[in-house]
Amino acid sequence: MTTLRIAGGRVLHPDFSVTTDDVLVDDTSGEIVAVGDVGSGDETLDAEGCLVMPGLVNAHCHAAMTLLRGYADDKPLESWLREDVWPVEAELTDADIRAGTELALVELLKSGTTAFADMYFSMGEVAEAVAEAGLRARLGHGVVGVGKDEDAARADHEESLSFAREYDGYADGRVRTMYTPHSLTTVDEDRLREYVPEAREAGVPLHYHANETADEVEPIVAERDERPLEYADGLGMLGESDFLAHGVHSDATEVDLLAERGTAVVHCPASNMKLASGAAPVPAYREAGVTVALGTDGAASNNDLDLFDEMRDAAMLGKHAANDASAVPAEAVVEMATAGGADALGFDAGRIAAGRKADLAVVDFEAAHLTPTHDAVSNLAYATRGSDVRHTVCDGEVLVRDGEVRTLDEDAVRERAAEHARDLVARAE
Numbered sequence: 162m163t164t165l166r167i168a169g170g171r172v173l174h175p176d177f178s179v180t181t182d183d184v185l186v187d188d189t190s191g192e193i194v195a196v197g198d199v200g201s202g203d204e205t206l207d208a209e210g211c212l213v214m215p216g217l218v219n220a221h222c223h224a225a226m227t228l229l230r231g232y233a234d235d236k237p238l239e240s241w242l243r244e245d246v247w248p249v250e251a252e253l254t255d256a257d258i259r260a261g262t263e264l265a266l267v268e269l270l271k272s273g274t275t276a277f278a279d280m281y282f283s284m285g286e287v288a289e290a291v292a293e294a295g296l297r298a299r300l301g302h303g304v305v306g307v308g309k310d311e312d313a314a315r316a317d318h319e320e321s322l323s324f325a326r327e328y329d330g331y332a333d334g335r336v337r338t339m340y341t342p343h344s345l346t347t348v349d350e351d352r353l354r355e356y357v358p359e360a361r362e363a364g365v366p367l368h369y370h371a372n373e374t375a376d377e378v379e380p381i382v383a384e385r386d387e388r389p390l391e392y393a394d395g396l397g398m399l400g401e402s403d404f405l406a407h408g409v410h411s412d413a414t415e416v417d418l419l420a421e422r423g424t425a426v427v428h429c430p431a432s433n434m435k436l437a438s439g440a441a442p443v444p445a446y447r448e449a450g451v452t453v454a455l456g457t458d459g460a461a462s463n464n465d466l467d468l469f470d471e472m473r474d475a476a477m478l479g480k481h482a483a484n485d486a487s488a489v490p491a492e493a494v495v496e497m498a499t500a501g502g503a504d505a506l507g508f509d510a511g512r513i514a515a516g517r518k519a520d521l522a523v524v525d526f527e528a529a530h531l532t533p534t535h536d537a538v539s540n541l542a543y544a545t546r547g548s549d550v551r552h553t554v555c556d557g558e559v560l561v562r563d564g565e566v567r568t569l570d571e572d573a574v575r576e577r578a579a580e581h582a583r584d585l586v587a588r589a590e
């Protein structure tokens with residue numbers, strides 16, 4: 162075993178207290194060995210002037226959509242997807258997705274994210290990129306029924322299942338998989354009735370978009386005379402390891418149903434504001450005991466993958482929507498971005514404690530916009546930027562040291578992604 166001592170910083174504990182302490186991690190088990198006066202390690206990572214916090218968890222993302230950052234803005238979800246995004250996505254190649262994903266991984270790692278959930282295409286490429294970059298991920302091939310005949314839809318479903326079976330546990334267990342029907346409206350009922358039990362047999366969680374816009378909820382209610390999440394429950398889609406994205410337009414019955422079933426919700430405030438989808442009832446979810454995580458969604462509807470931005474957006478939107486400055490406070494958003502995300506994705510991370518996975522972000526607090534530190538949690542929620550991250554550690558490995566990604570060549574990744582984005586858009590025109 163080789164140990165790494167993260168030394169001289171202040172440590173954010175699971176109860177949100179902050180102490181000046183060291184953290185000792187073991188790079189063989191990938192776990193935190195001790196927190197406090199830990200003695201010397203084989204190697205040292207300097208955290209002087211920094212806050213050592215759990216690595217951030219981006220619980221809903223389409224990583225390769227970095228290629229479409231700024232490609233189509235300022236439209237609502239339905240027309241954005243149908244008029245702009247889906248036509249260009251039809252031209253994506255495996256190599257495009259690899260290039261876009263690597264760009265996303267650089268951005269995620271540099272801003273302190275150590276785990277993410279990704280629903281997209283060419284997921285073998287995504288898994289390879291994650292293996293190379295060193296972070297943790299829950300990955301699923303997205304199943305979309307729109308415009309597909311029976312055979313094409315089944316082939317899509319089979320691809321999702323075979324990816325989930327083949328890659329679960331890949332990259333020394335850092336890659337876990339999931340079954341990812343796109344949404345309750347883009348995969349029809351007969352297909353969900355057939356596909357979901359097969360996914361259950363594969364033993365992987367389900368992740369899908371739900372209750373994102375009013376336009377998506379209304380037809381389900383009109384046609385079925387039940388709420389979308391009651392419909393999902395009838396299809397067996399609210400398991401305790403499942404997690405859904407958005408949950409903006411959930412009513413009180415659906416909030417209680419999620420709490421009863423133990424299904425988590427991933428709140429994506431920036432995407433919801435940009436697409437004008439609405440504001441999720443985050444206080445109601447939390448009061449009911451629903452696990453709430455944070456996600457950026459894709460970079461085309463955000464337009465970055467910085468979870469510090471997302472924490473601030475979650476707090477601001479929550480207060481604005483509730484007309485209550487005490488709604489969605491700093492501790493809530495930090496918890497959502499760390500422990501909440503790890504719990505939603507089923508990772509034993511998100512908290513700094515002996516025995517937990519050594520997934521950590523070391524944030525440099527010696528910056529004008531973080532001075533003074535009356536309250537470190539307040540600074541994290543309201544004032545820190547992704548660019549304040551000094552080191553990122555995942556599974557006990559230092560993936561970013563002094564702001565530099567060690568597992569990917571940032572300049573080459575950026576150049577390759579820009580080239581693929583340009584060619585992709587040219588093909589789609």
Ligand SMILES: CSC[C@H]1O[C@@H](n2cnc3c(O)ncnc32)[C@H](O)[C@@H]1O
Binds near residue numbers: 280302305462
């Ligand atoms: C089937 S792979 C994922 C699929 O989802 C699309 N997408 C990106 N952002 C959103 C969103 O906010 N709601 C619904 N679908 C979204 C993405 O472009 C892929 O086609």
Ligand SMILES: [Zn+2]
Binds near residue numbers: 222223370458459
């Ligand atoms: Zn999404």
